[in-house]
Amino acid sequence: MSEPLMVLKKPSYPLIKPLLSYLERYERISKVSIFYDDLLRFAGSINLYDKNGEDTLWTRVYYGEFDREEIDLNLKKIYSLLHSDGNNDIIQYLNVDAIDFCTFGNSKPFRVKVRNILNDNYVHFYIKKADASRIYGLELEDILSPDKINFLVFGNTLIEEHIVGIPGDIFMETLLHTSTETEKSQIAKEFVKFNERCMIRLLGDMRSYNYVIVPIHDFDQVVYRIRAIDFDQQCYEGNFKVYRPQFFKENYPMIELIKEKLEDRSVIQYKDEERAILAKRIHSAETRITKLLNIMCHDTISTVENLNQLKMELYRYTNDMKFKNAKSMGHIMFATFEFITRNFKNTNLI
Known part of the structure; x- marks a missing residue:
């Protein structure tokens, strides 16, 4: 186990x-x-x-x-x-x-x-x-998600x-198996994007009961969105996997759905799309984000052990020295957002 x-x-x-x-x-x-x-x-x-x-x-x-x-x-x-x-x-x-x-x-x-x-x-x-x-x-x-709160x-x-929606665990138990094949593909796509969004902004503990599925009726189809509803684990844990919903056993049905419905190249495409959207949001809200992260840089919201573990795991994941040199969770967030925006500036997407 x-x-x-x-x-x-x-x-x-x-x-x-x-x-x-x-x-x-x-x-x-x-x-x-x-x-x-x-x-x-x-x-x-x-x-x-x-x-x-x-x-x-x-x-x-x-x-x-x-x-x-x-x-x-x-x-x-x-x-x-x-x-x-x-x-x-x-x-x-x-x-x-x-x-x-x-x-x-x-x-x-x-x-x-x-x-x-x-x-x-x-x-x-x-x-x-x-x-x-x-x-x-x-x-x-x-600031960064598709939805305001x-x-x-x-x-x-x-x-x-209150954030309206169907809790992820209940949706998987009662509604996922009755969804059409097209809807399942769309849900799989949304989970890939949600997973990427949580990872980039370091929002942890997105087990199935900490997010909701929001069905939206659009002409002749139902479009699904996934929204976080618990923000307690922002920049706290040292284990990088905590910020990636794919690694929680409670989300296993979603991972199986992605394997069944999406090709590897589609997964990569959706990840790139989400990173591009986030890079644009970071760029457009640069002043506000900078103010917030400057405060976070001088705040204590985790332990020294967690900080040291996370910054080294992110350094190994990206090879970016700014993670290795980070002195707080705020510095890690700065390094994350700079890494995302820098990569997409190089491709002229923002």
Whole structure:
């Protein structure tokens, strides 16, 4: 049996002042004064089960009357900040239907369900303890991925919007085998691109339950996208394989699909396409990325052992001395982005 790629639980890293200043500059600071610890004051809870009677690892929490009134109001204000630029006129039409708590994973999030009472539409968002690695991951996702993501920070609290989609593990168990052959080819292509994107931006731990499959109906076909939903493992692990979803056993069905549906030259083509797209995004957002990585260079978001392991593995993978000389995870990210953009500048693609 192969050794697990990840063994130890990742610690949480505090947000340093330059990072908070960056977040304020780009309007990521919440104007609503609610803390993660406020939600821990629940008076009771019950376990939540799915339609098959399986434990979801979430519990629905309840608050005393006084706490609930204050918490509900602040959660409605957060909804307004996330979805309508803080317009409090809509608060009267909102209802907090549920607050759920999960003790599984590093972030131990609260999941909040807010419903518009006029039309019964609802959205979810999450409240977690802020962690510097996750913040860098969210920012890089917003800048470099095909999809935007909305989040806010208040002190040591992170507010994250819900990312809609079918969890990868559930999709593989229930829907992959019923997909058409054309759809399977398209899913295989998307996983190659997703794998490349995660590797380049060093987003780790993309096991099947940490990303979602998003089906999009387009004329007479369904087009699939793959989106990360967990950003806890941004630039932390020392093992380079952790940043390549292909090496997780949970993604084995996807790897088999790629072997079945794609020729080697197609895989290479899709990798090159994704690198070219990323190089263009890095180039177009150069100022913002430089500000973010300069902060990361002076921040601690991993251990010395992990840093030394990762930089040497990347050096052996690329033969680029900038990896070998990196003094922080921020320097590794700089070297990665320079390596990508330099290669595509040489081919006149950016």
